[in-house]
Amino acid sequence: MKKVYSHESIVTINHLRNLLEAQGIPAMVRNDRLFGVLGEVPFMECWPQLWVLDDLQADYAGQVLHEAMSAPDSExxxxxxxxxxxxxxxxxxxxxxxxxxxxxERSAQD
Ligand SMILES: [Zn+2]
Known part of the structure; x- marks a missing residue:
């Protein structure tokens, strides 16, 4: 299993998981139940994570996510x-x- 993406929004992660499975890439969401303890563990550790079950599909999954989230009007x-x-x-x-x-953004938050 390999993590391919994490995002603060479980809605986004679930959406992307559906997207991957529609492409024939079995995926699962982790950390969705840890949200309640936000603040007790490092911030990024709490974020819902998207994992692909087969490591060999991780690169393809990354491409799918990349294309899915590429807004054509982004400058x-x-x-x-x-x-x-x-x-x-x-x-x-x-x-x-x-x-x-x-x-x-990281330096801005510091
Ligand atoms: Zn990176």
């Missing part, structure tokens, strides 16, 4: 994830691959 510049080096569409606040925050 924000692509950025490079400081944690894993993936290229991330500019309208994403977090890396689709590892969930790390946008470098600018």
């Amino acid at each position: 924000a510049p692509e950025w490079r994830c400081p944690a894993c080096g993936e290229h991330v569409e500019g309208h994403f606040a977090v890396c689709w691959n590892c969930g790390a925050g946008h470098p600018d």
Whole structure:
């Protein structure tokens, strides 16, 4: 099993899970029950996570998510994830691959 995405919204995660399964990629959501303890564990650890059951499908799942969330009207510049080096569409606040925050937004929050 491999984590392909995390997001603060369980609604988004469930939507993306449905999307993956529609593409023939078995996926599951984790952390959906941890929401009640937000504040007691590190912030990102609480976020609902989307996992694919088959590691071999993780790359394809990433492509599906990438395309699904690419808004054609987005003009924000692509950025490079400081944690894993993936290229991330500019309208994403977090890396689709590892969930790390946008470098600018992270410094703004500090
Ligand atoms: Zn990353």
